[in-house]
Amino acid sequence: MRAKQGRPTSDELLRLQDVRKVYGRSRNSVEALAGVTLGFRRHTFTAVMGPSGSGKSTFLHCAALLDRPTSGSVLLEGEDLTTMKERSLTKLRRNRIGFVFQSFNLLPALNVVDNVTLPLRLAGKRPNRRLVDEVIERTGLTARRKHRPGELSGGQQQRVAIARALVTQPVLLFGDEPTGALDTETALEILGLLRSAVDTGEQTAVVVTHDPVVASHADRVVFLVDGRVSAELERPTVQEVARQMTQLGAWARRQQPTRPERVI
Structure with missing residues (x-):
């Protein structure tokens, strides 16, 4: 199914408009994103997929302004983030955007509560204990409040990471392979929390993933190939996602240059 992206709608939270990202210069340059235009409606779950080297990670970094696009615009609630200075961007990410990565990035010397409230303390804010308790309860960590990361399972550590992302009450939550290091059962629990x-x-x-099971929990799946939006699926099943990924993988292999024969 070919993606259709037109004008922004009133319920869009995030929009990438003709975003390009080029690494290097002249002959050695690599175009990681080749004019991506995508809108993300409020209160939706979108999975971003594609073959290896399709631009998924670059997409996430540019969408979150962890890396500035070479050209194009990234708009959050209509405000163009690409025009903001770095200090303002840092403040915006801290207050309005949450991140969940494959690596949990917890501080080993801090217990669950302190790891969860760390973003607030770094921002100079006093944690709202009622909110902290609510987030810890939502993520199933009430009985582990005083435990340190070394005393937790991988799934529990990822729950801490999700709680840490939610405690600032962000409007936008980015995930980069958030279940990649987890077993299947634990991954499904984490997906339930994100959902x-x-x-x-x-x-x-907005979650970048290679796993069709993860993508099947999303409202929409966007497929990237060679830095471009190739297709989309709405309310996908695991089978539909897997079939699309198989087709994209076969297409990508056909595009690879044939190796010259060795002359002996």
Whole structure:
């Protein structure tokens, strides 16, 4: 199914408009994103997929302004983030955007509560204990409040990472392979938490993944190939996602140059 992206709609939270990202210069340059235009509606869960080297990670970094696009615009609630200075961007990311990565990035010397509230303390804010307790309860960590990361399972550590991302009450939640280091059962639990954050909270989630099971929990799946939007699926099943990824993988292999024969 070919993607259709037109003018922004009133319920869009995030929009990438003709975003390009080029690494290097002249003959050695690599175009990682080749004019991506995508809109993300409020309170939706979008999965971003594609073959290896398709531009998924670059997409996430540019969408979150962790890396500035070479050209194009990234708009959050209509405000062009690409025109903002770095200090303002840092403040915006701290207050309005949450991140969940494959690596949990927890501080080993801090317990669950201190790891969860760390972003607030770094921002010079006093944690709202009621909110902290609510987020810890939502992520199933109430009985582990005083435990340090070394005393937690991988799934529990990822729950801490999700709680840390939610405690600032962000409008936008980015995930980069958030279940990649987890077993299947634990991954499904984490996906349930992300799905709940969208359905019952105020979050909009955008998750980069290679896993069709993860993508099947999303409202929409966007497929990238060679830095371009290739296709989209709405309310996908695991089978539909897997079939699309198989087709994209076969296409990518056909585009690879044939190696010259060795002359002996």
